[in-house]
Amino acid sequence: SQQGEEDPQALSIQEGENATMNCSYKTSINNLQWYRQNSGRGLVHLILIRSNEREKHSGRLRVTLDTSKKSSSLLITASRAADTASYFCATGAGSYQLTFGKGTKLSVIP
Amino acid sequence: ETGVTQTPRHLVMGMTNKKSLKCEQHLGHNAMYWYKQSAKKPLELMFVYNFKEQTENNSVPSRFSPECPNSSHLFLHLHTLQPEDSALYLCASSRGGGQDQPQHFGDGTRLSIL
Numbered sequence: 001s002q003q004g005e006e007d008p009q010a011l012s013i014q015e016g017e018n019a020t021m022n023c024s025y026k027t028s029i030n031n032l033q034w035y036r037q038n039s040g041r042g043l044v045h046l047i048l049i050r051s052n053e054r055e056k057h058s059g060r061l062r063v064t065l066d067t068s069k070k071s072s073s074l075l076i077t078a079s080r081a082a083d084t085a086s087y088f089c090a091t092g093a094g095s096y097q098l099t100f101g102k103g104t105k106l107s108v109i110p
Numbered sequence: 111e112t113g114v115t116q117t118p119r120h121l122v123m124g125m126t127n128k129k130s131l132k133c134e135q136h137l138g139h140n141a142m143y144w145y146k147q148s149a150k151k152p153l154e155l156m157f158v159y160n161f162k163e164q165t166e167n168n169s170v171p172s173r174f175s176p177e178c179p180n181s182s183h184l185f186l187h188l189h190t191l192q193p194e195d196s197a198l199y200l201c202a203s204s205r206g207g208g209q210d211q212p213q214h215f216g217d218g219t220r221l222s223i224l
Contacts (some may be wrong), residue, residue: 030209030210031209031210033212040217041217041218042114042116042200042202042215042216042217042218043153043200043202043213043215044215045212045213045214048210048212050210088153092208092209092210097155097158097166097168097209098155098209098213099152099155100152100153101152102150102151102152
């Protein structure tokens, strides 16, 4: 299975700290995407990183991809209470299907 | 406003009822998706439509019947559901049908089967 798997399952930090979430997958991919889901809402796309890219930034978000280790990380710097959400990685390797992991539940304590 | 609107937001139905979920996107996208999200399980892709044509059906039971009359609207018709079908049903759209496109999600329909 090419399913992404996030680690840790849950993470609790103080506001202002950095949060790092990891994603591992099993087969070759074309790209990897990160999404955020607030409680009771749909998923929101954060970043897409292609297999030939190693790092990508968007505001306070930094995503890295290591295809040799089949892993990716999402770093949120200077976290805020509003960053409290579940974060999912999704891998794409062909056809129309994205395969999502179970997510990391991030709690940012004010 | 997410650009993808799902109705109803909540639905409670008995196992013998027939109901439909509706999804509408205002983003000019050509691909639309139905996902099932259950507690402690990964998001499960159910159906994919690209330019109104169904391109994926991930072994979904026939009690779920999708309909895509145009690129902006997607329905999921439900009949004779089981308690294990209780979940959050999410609709998404993307510019193209490829897996290299970001997907835009609605806020889902929370379905409870009595």
